[in-house]
Structures are given as C-alpha cells and as structure tokens.
Amino acid sequence: MIARRWDARGVTAPLLPEYGRRSLAEVLPALLAAIGVPGPPPALTVPPARAAALLLVDGLGSELLRRHAADAPFLASLPDAGPVTSGFPSSTSIGLTSLGTGVPPGAHGMLGLSLLAGGELLDTLRWTVQGGRTDLRERLVPEEVQPVPTLLERAAAGGVAVSVVTLGEFDGSGLTRAALRGGRFLGTYALGDLAAGVLGAVAGPGTQLCYGYHRDLDAMGHLHGPGSLPWRLQLAQVDRLVELVADRLPPDVVLVVTGDHGMVAVDRKYDADTDPVLSDGVAQLSGDPRARHVHVRPGAVEDVLATWRAVLGDGAWVVPAEQAVADGWFGPVVAPQARDRIGDVVVAARGGTAVIRSRVERFISRMPGQHGSLTADEQLVPLLLAARRPTG
Missing domain, CATH: 3.40.720.10 (Alkaline Phosphatase, subunit A)
Structure with a gap:
C-alpha cells in the first residue's frame, strides 16, 4: 500500500511518488x-x-x-x-x-x-x-x-x-x-x-x-x-x-x-499573469496550474520563495529546487538536462488551489478540474x- 505521511504539525505531507516500487x-x-x-x-x-x-x-x-x-x-x-x-x-x-x-x-x-x-x-x-x-x-x-x-x-x-x-x-x-x-x-x-x-x-x-x-x-x-x-x-x-x-x-x-x-476541483485561483506580487522577481513560469516551476531572476530566489510561501500559505507546498530534488519529487536521479528545467522554486498545490496564467494559458486557466500535484x-x-x- 502507498504510505500516507503527516508533518510535525499534523498536516498532510506531500504524497511522494514511489519511484522504483509502485509508480x-x-x-x-x-x-x-x-x-x-x-x-x-x-x-x-x-x-x-x-x-x-x-x-x-x-x-x-x-x-x-x-x-x-x-x-x-x-x-x-x-x-x-x-x-x-x-x-x-x-x-x-x-x-x-x-x-x-x-x-x-x-x-x-x-x-x-x-x-x-x-x-x-x-x-x-x-x-x-x-x-x-x-x-x-x-x-x-x-x-x-x-x-x-x-x-x-x-x-x-x-x-x-x-x-x-x-x-x-x-x-x-x-x-x-x-x-x-x-x-x-x-x-x-x-x-x-x-x-x-x-x-x-x-x-x-x-x-x-x-x-x-x-x-x-x-x-x-x-x-x-x-x-x-x-x-x-x-x-x-x-x-x-x-x-x-x-x-x-x-x-x-x-x-x-x-x-x-x-x-x-479547484476553487481558489491565484493568477500569476496579473498579480504583481507573484510576478516580482520571476523570469519565467512553467509547469501546470497545480505544479509550477518558478524560474527566478538572478539574486531573487530567497525573496521569491518567501513571497510565494506568504501568498499561497497552506494552499501549496513551496520549496526551493534543491529541496524538491533532495526529497525525491522527481525521482532518485535527476539528469543534468532535467535539472536545467526545474524551477528555482517548485510549487505543489494543496486543497483547491491553482496557480493559473490567464494570459498565456487562457483555456486551461478557466477549467474547474485540475491535476499535477502531490x-x-x-x-x-x-x-x-x-x-x-x-x-x-
């Protein structure tokens, strides 16, 4: 069976994929x-x-x-x-x-x-x-x-x-x-x-x-x-x-x-294309509404990480790339080519949260059903x- 985990606060932790065993x-x-x-x-x-x-x-x-x-x-x-x-x-x-x-x-x-x-x-x-x-x-x-x-x-x-x-x-x-x-x-x-x-x-x-x-x-x-x-x-x-x-x-x-x-089903959307707080310091955003790679401008990683954590709160797990890689989100080994595609900050949504892009991803941003997270x-x-x- 797939193991469920909770963090020190009793909050459900990310359900990490069981690579090499049950994936x-x-x-x-x-x-x-x-x-x-x-x-x-x-x-x-x-x-x-x-x-x-x-x-x-x-x-x-x-x-x-x-x-x-x-x-x-x-x-x-x-x-x-x-x-x-x-x-x-x-x-x-x-x-x-x-x-x-x-x-x-x-x-x-x-x-x-x-x-x-x-x-x-x-x-x-x-x-x-x-x-x-x-x-x-x-x-x-x-x-x-x-x-x-x-x-x-x-x-x-x-x-x-x-x-x-x-x-x-x-x-x-x-x-x-x-x-x-x-x-x-x-x-x-x-x-x-x-x-x-x-x-x-x-x-x-x-x-x-x-x-x-x-x-x-x-x-x-x-x-x-x-x-x-x-x-x-x-x-x-x-x-x-x-x-x-x-x-x-x-x-x-x-x-x-x-x-x-x-x-x-998502009921809480944050629009990264129109919110100046979320876009500050961000060079590019890739991924999915429920799983975002935040590619950050030089020197802005700590500020962007803190801002996204503050804005999304308990609506997402927001971690630096090094932590996502070390914790095995992408598997036990990350190839050099793949590492270059991971955002400096990685976001995995919780609950009904979605980080949409109303200008770049117009169609999918309107959808009530989403996936991508942990x-x-x-x-x-x-x-x-x-x-x-x-x-x-």
Whole structure:
C-alpha cells in the first residue's frame, strides 16, 4: 500500500511518488516480463500471458474510482494490483513518458505541461510554443528533448509485435515521438475503433504488446469538474468499453487498465499573469496550474520563495529546487538536462488551489478540474487486471 505521511504539525505531507516500487514507470516492465521479454525483475507482478494490452484512461484516479464505483461496476469488480503513483508533476505528458520509458521524470526530463527547453516555453502536449501555435518539432526535436529509449522500442527490438492504439491526430506528434515511439501506430476516432484496435492488436499469433489510450474522461473532468454528472456518465462509458474488450479477449491475453493521474476541483485561483506580487522577481513560469516551476531572476530566489510561501500559505507546498530534488519529487536521479528545467522554486498545490496564467494559458486557466500535484487524489491511479470471463 502507498504510505500516507503527516508533518510535525499534523498536516498532510506531500504524497511522494514511489519511484522504483509502485509508480507508472514500473507498469510496462511488468507487462514485458509477463509476455517473456528478458529484462531486470519487475517491481510489479502481472500474470504470464502470450500477449498483453495496456489501456490507459486519462484522468482515471484511484480515489475518484473508489468514490464513484457505482458508475463503473465492471471496473470496480476487477482485481486491483495498485494503486500506483503517477509521478511529479502528475500530468499527462509526464505520466505517459514515465510509462513509456520506465524511468522517473528526473531521468526522462519531461517535467511539466509547459517546459522551459532551449529557451522556448514548450507545450509538451501539443509541442507548440506555450500559448501559441508555432510547431516546435524541428527546433525542439522530440527524441532529443526526451532521449531515453522507450520500452516499446525495446520490446520491438526483441521481436514483439508492438502497437500503439490512440487518436489519429496523435500520429507523429511530439509527445508520441517523445514518450511512445517504437510501435506500429493505429489511429482511432471513437470508442468503437479503440476497442476493435486493442482487440485486433493482440489477436495473435505470437508475442504482442498493445498500448491503448482513452482521452475523454480527463476532458470531462477538466471542463465540468471531477465527479460532475458529465464526468460520471463518461466514466460509465469507460466501464462499458473495458467490459466489451475484456469479454472478447483471447484467453491467453492479459489486459491491464490504469490512469496517468487523478484530478481535483479547484476553487481558489491565484493568477500569476496579473498579480504583481507573484510576478516580482520571476523570469519565467512553467509547469501546470497545480505544479509550477518558478524560474527566478538572478539574486531573487530567497525573496521569491518567501513571497510565494506568504501568498499561497497552506494552499501549496513551496520549496526551493534543491529541496524538491533532495526529497525525491522527481525521482532518485535527476539528469543534468532535467535539472536545467526545474524551477528555482517548485510549487505543489494543496486543497483547491491553482496557480493559473490567464494570459498565456487562457483555456486551461478557466477549467474547474485540475491535476499535477502531490495529493492522493492526483497521485494515485489503479492497476486493474482483466481477462476474458468464462461463459456457460
């Protein structure tokens, strides 16, 4: 089980990711071991199988699933080998890269929805200038921004038939190339061809590995709030999707369902683009509304640290970069390239707090559902094991 901690005042401490033991980085190594791909002993255990399918449901947090189990009876009935932790920041581009590479964020260097790299503020989901439309795939080559080889590449090199089943618009995208390169890409448009694509990818014969991705639960949480009626109805659709796939699985295939992060509703927003107190001494701000890297002007670190702590109060954990690194927020090792992307001050939101950017991140700043921080609601994701149910 994931350990909960409290500080000396009895206040909940950050839920630090359990890198190397129970995090997203340990999921694919377990699946590769299950289908017989040689490698180090995995930290997690998945039953042996001829083929394996991994379905990642964006925004499927363990705590949310537990609270709304009535809306997802099939998912709630599955054996859960989790929960596992997302990683920090607990956001999609970071989680998918940890999943795809098998290493923590400090090793792969994808450290925020927006990332300061090569002098550009990179939107790591769209691979564009943050707040703009300029495609950066030529100036910031995805395989160089994230150079760690993927586990899909390793599996394919070992003779495994690897498939990536996700939205067609992601074909050749910066994030796909950075996090999930190495598999045959199968583009989807709706739940039907997602289910069919996953099933077709593991139909056999031979050793096969399929990664499938569903986006819409996360979208409903962002737009309407986690636990809202639209979110719950979408969860019911996800539940039916998994049941349909599980009922049609070949008997020698294992299906694993997980998420990349959970989500919280935010009700206290601080606007770093319009608040002169928060912007004083700040050279650049990257990351996510719930997990910010504050890049500070020369000589201003102590002042900015004190100011952000005073303004955010108990709404965030605000620490200098050295403490975040030493405490293992990004993993046991932080590569030099990754260290340059960490802010001088690192902010992880608590409660319903969000640090928005109303000018640079107009769309996401308006959203009532957010994620990225070190709370249980954001960090914990399930690891559900499904197989075809016996008939008769």
